Amino acid sequence: MRILVLGGDGYLGWPTALHLSRRGHHVGVVDNFVRRQYDHEMGVDSLVPIAQLHQRVRRWEELSGKRIEVLNGDLTDDRFVSRMIDEFRPEGVVHFAEQRSAPYSMIDRAHAVYTQVNNVVGTLNLLYAIGEHDPSVHLVKLGTMGEYGTPNIDIEEGFIEITHKGRTDVLPYPKQPGSFYHLSKVHDSHNIQFACRIWGLRATDLNQGIVYGQETDETTMHEDLATRFDYDAVFGTVLNRFCVQAVVGHPLTVYGRGGQTRGMLDIRDTLACVELALLNPPEEGEYRVFNQFTESFSVRQMAELVAESYPGRVRIEHFDDPRVEKEEHYYRAAHTKLLDLGLVPHLLDEKVVLALTDVVLRHRDRIDLAAIAPSVEWRSTSSPNHGRRRG
């Protein structure tokens, strides 16, 4: 298949592009490198050094004999997006190209507006370009399990059958997102569903859980192929943070009571899920949602798993939660559709944690502990400590 990976220089975009290339697809990577710019803005960096995209692609061609095309452009530039679809003529488009950090979107007004405009307009431009040039293109869009929030009933995959006052309908699952970033994904989902309805587009919305892991079969072939490892308070995720804290002997910082429960998955399963979605496209006009995660854990459980797995002594400490979220809640979410397509999950266990702490140990000298302290406060319209943290 001819596949465009939008945001193909990022944490998941790059390994996805490699994986699809290795599996024999013709891959084009699109990026505007703004993810690297956020690092400069925050004064942080990936724990694992990452090569420039052009170097990554050269190395991949050298090692695999396979060519990945590079397109440099911004999805909010509608002429670029239109030309991209018109000239590359993809059969599938995998869309990772959004600002993906909840804390980043909550820094202040400017970051909230940037996140929503960047994400929503980029996706609108893409929908229009596909609708205009080739409505048969399959859009595989990265959404998030965070779109659902934490309702007190089971979460289904995108839609729910509701019986109300004696009548029944299947309706979009109600959304209760927890940041302006998560809200941008909810806006996208509504826009995409509508475009499928009016123009007959086909789209898969992957409501992804929190991804952990840094190594895939392809990224480990050469250090130039490595992908990011983020552990800072803005772009890092909780398991990465715990692994870094365990290695340096800092207490694992659990926010609030730690009962916050989220769907999680291994980075290798992300690649498998995206390919499964591409190989099994929806019907013309169909908007479908897959919940893309393999297991649920509470923050407390993850901390305990790291503490038990890591050979050194590990303490767990509780801090005030900077987010506005339920610290204990019901959580059960369906995730059978990708399993039905053949996904064989990598589950989270001691071995996976040790592989992660191994990555951390190899790059221990690059750890910046100051980057871990939360600097963005949900309860305030601006975060005066953010940016001053490093001063």
Added chain:
Amino acid sequence: MRILVLGGDGYLGWPTALHLSRRGHHVGVVDNFVRRQYDHEMGVDSLVPIAQLHQRVRRWEELSGKRIEVLNGDLTDDRFVSRMIDEFRPEGVVHFAEQRSAPYSMIDRAHAVYTQVNNVVGTLNLLYAIGEHDPSVHLVKLGTMGEYGTPNIDIEEGFIEITHKGRTDVLPYPKQPGSFYHLSKVHDSHNIQFACRIWGLRATDLNQGIVYGQETDETTMHEDLATRFDYDAVFGTVLNRFCVQAVVGHPLTVYGRGGQTRGMLDIRDTLACVELALLNPPEEGEYRVFNQFTESFSVRQMAELVAESYPGRVRIEHFDDPRVEKEEHYYRAAHTKLLDLGLVPHLLDEKVVLALTDVVLRHRDRIDLAAIAPSVEWRSTSSPNHGRRRG
């Protein structure tokens, strides 16, 4: 109360400002006059001539002795919005200041993106300004019944109790909007609800039906106080169009089978609803939704009502529906919350239709029939006939 009316130069904003001023509130009107700019873009005009805002306000002061403040600015300008809240110090903000036409949002990519960015960013800026300067300000936001679409179950007011697999929760009512404009209102609703949750803001989302009528107790006091009457294919609404067609002897144009059913209300009830919402604010942190309409009619029923009410001979013709919507469907929507607060509805009957056709007859020489033909096609990513219509 100190009340800001955003979009106070528009069809509903202006009569609302007059009504609130007459009722003794201290009113400020905010507008950037873009609604008048759309008229120039489309080459259309209000059937009833409308005075400039400054002239309107001068005339009102002369007749009533009451002063309405005028603030000229754009909600997408965050510094203006922040200053507006900081300096006027409102207790209530009535937010009409959005691009409000579904067909306008469906003209092409640029109009879709404009509509969503204008509406979503304007409201985000407002939420941040309120959160920053005074979280006790009551935001009364105009949404639309079109956010719900036409589900096969009863529509409730914003939230629905769902029992699923033995558990129960009250969740946001699922949304199935029918244009990029309606989608922008759904995005707003999600953003506002979140801001109430994290910052303790208080907001009333008025999911308004289709408004008809042009005269209120205040606008009829002088021709300088008149509000708009739109009948064109882009900004006009169906009852206005039928009245114009009846007067000129053109068949009433029903799109599709005409079973499309919508909630409707009299312009005088809009004013009453807004004031009722203001006088009965929600609690701190509360996001509430009122369905603001008084009766439901199908397009066919409205055509028949006009045909029966108007003294001349009136024919009804069916045309292909330019929108993607169900032409026959179940429709029952709750609307008790405003009645519970004391709303006494003006219902739609022959007398109301004759008052409308009277307005049309008085301005008959200004009718431009070419403006009525639909030029925007939902099924296409662009509308090549739009703009060429008048060439």
